[in-house]
Each structure stands twice: as C-alpha cells, then as structure tokens.
Amino acid sequence: MQFHEVQHILSKKVVGIAGCGGLGSNAAVALARVGIGKLILADFDSVESSNLNRQYFFLDQIGTPKVTALRSTIARISPSSAVEAHIALLDPEKIVSLYRSCDLLIEAFDKAEMKEMIIETALLRLPGLPLISGVGMAGWGRNERIRIKQTGKLFIVGDGVSEADEEHPPLAPRVGVVSNMMANTALDILLGTEKE
C-alpha cells in the first residue's frame, strides 16, 4: 500500500485519545503525521516545565491546556487532521459520550486507577471498540522488554512492570517507544492489517 492510499483510508478514521501526557501527545502527533482524519483529545491538565522531558509540548506552551497546545501543534503539522479538544477529567459517562463513535480509542492516562476505569468502561459499554492501552514504560533501556499483549479488542503496550515513580521517571526515549508502538498498533487496526 502506497502512502497516498494509507492517507486516504486514515483520512476517514476517528481516533479517541484519553489523556494527553507522554503517551497521548506523542501518539497523537504520530497519527496526525500519517493523515488521521480526526482526533478526539481529552485531558484536564495544562503544560508544565516538568512535562518537557517526554511530552510533545514546547517551552512557550507552558500554562496552556494540553489539549489546546496539542491542537495548535497538530495544525502546524497536518492541518487536514481535525482535532476536537476537550479540557475534561474523564469519568465513565464522559468516556462513553466522547468516544462511542470513534474507530479506535487510545488509553494514555498516567494513573493506574484511571487505566482500570477506562478499560472496564470500554469493555463493558463500548464493546467492539478497539482499545490500545500503555502499561509500563518508566526508566530507560530494556527495549527488549517492551511488547504488545492482546485480549479480545484490548491491546496492551509496554513492559507491564516498570511503574513510574520518583526513582523511575518516565523519559522521552522509552515513553516515545511505547507511544509510537501504540500509534503503530492503531495503524494495523485502522488499515485492517492486524493479525487475528
């Protein structure tokens, strides 16, 4: 498939991204670069200087809501990608109403309890919606530990064990690997090339 064919298919696709930190911002930009039709972004936070070690934001965006900053960045890369930006803390009701018409949902929250909440919500209330979740990407190195696990329509990307904390910060290279693997998995699903 040539790139223009890839772009043609992706231009009709809508991807939801829940959380626009390290995973969400990088995955969003990767999908915009290949011509996704529409992204529905949600995050309640604003850009801080401590985010710049891994998140796709710039110094002059500090203080701006992450979804607004990301929408401006994407407009500079791929103006044909529509971006819906929601400044919101997601709960099950909002997840269902924002993402029910998406072709695919990317879970990119920071906290484990939020990951559990969105996975439960999606599996129960949005059956049939492919969900890609990022689990385990703190620290550096250990490329070989990063993998993808699938159960039904749920795809989990990461090493599954490296929790982020003070001693194990999430950093651009490894967060970038996982977020781009998530975007790469999204392409497999959206282009219909994923293995059963």
Add this chain to the structure above:
Amino acid sequence: MNLTLNHVQEDILTEKTVLTINELRALKKFSFKFLVVKVNGVLVLRDQYDTVTVKEGDFVEIIHLISGG
C-alpha cells in the same frame, strides 16, 4: 488445579475445586492493586473478585495496570 493463567499452563497448588479471583491472586502473590481480569474471555469487575470463581481448565487473564503515561 490446572489453569491457563496469562497464556501459560499452570498447576495451582490448592485443595479447593474452585478459587475466587482474590484467592487466586493471594496464592500467586499478585500484589498489584489495579487489574483487568477475564475468565474464559469474560470481564470480571473489581466488586466481583470475592464472588467470581475459577475452576480446573479455565482460561484466566490477570493483567496488572501500573502508573505512568
């Protein structure tokens, strides 16, 4: 009790014929707090961990969720 746990065949050492999800977690020393649990492909919710059980031959997935993103 022979189970397929996270795609691996395991013989869980127990005298019981059924185990709740929380009993299985304890036996396996699975200490992570946030999980996705499926038994034979069906999602098990957190408030069912003491009531839903697994038995010989079941296909069980317990995925740990950890912070970072």
